[in-house]
Amino acid sequence: MRFMVIVKASKESEAGTLPSQELLEAMGKYNEELVNAGIMLAGEGLQPSSKGARVRFSGDQRIVIDGPFAETKELVAGYWLWQVASKEEAIEWVKRCPNPMPGTEAEIEIRQVFEADDFGEEFTPELRAQEERLRAQAAEWQQKR
Structure with a gap:
């Protein structure tokens, strides 16, 4: 099972305050544990929403809204993508994370x-084949970069 583990933003992260060396070292050690356990597929911190944008879909219209965004508690400061056996295992790993x-x-x-x-029957064999082809192509593009 794959899980996205989402670190919620704070006023400090939205203000662009960078983590301390101590936190960077603690997170580096934690990420090393995740990699050594074979569960970390990806993980990154995100720039503040002031450097981002949203695109709102309203019928056929696309409306671009530049950051920053007001509700800090609803924003994402970073993420991991993990491959684990269960939600319970993901919870146990999160409990070990530095604050x-x-x-x-x-x-x-x-x-x-x-x-x-x-997705059940709606995800037809043709759609599955397309998905597999796109994933392989994306991986190939990443190797070339």
Whole structure:
């Protein structure tokens, strides 16, 4: 099972405050544990929403909204993508994580990623083949970069 583990933003992360060397070292050690356990597929921190944008879909219209965005508690500061056996295993790993926002109350959200079989009959053999082809092509492009 794959899970996206989402680090929620704080006022500090949205203000562009960078993590301390101590936190970077602690997170580096934690990420090393995740890699050594064979569960970390990806993980990155995100720039503040002031450097981002949203695109709102309204019928055929596309409306671009530049950051920053007001509701800090709803924003994402970073993420991991993990391959684990269960939600319970993901929870246990998150409980071992250093506080991503030292000195404040922080929150990490765990969300299971949809797999092909989750979509049922609507995900036809043709759509499955297309998905596999696109994943292989994306991986190939990443190797070339």
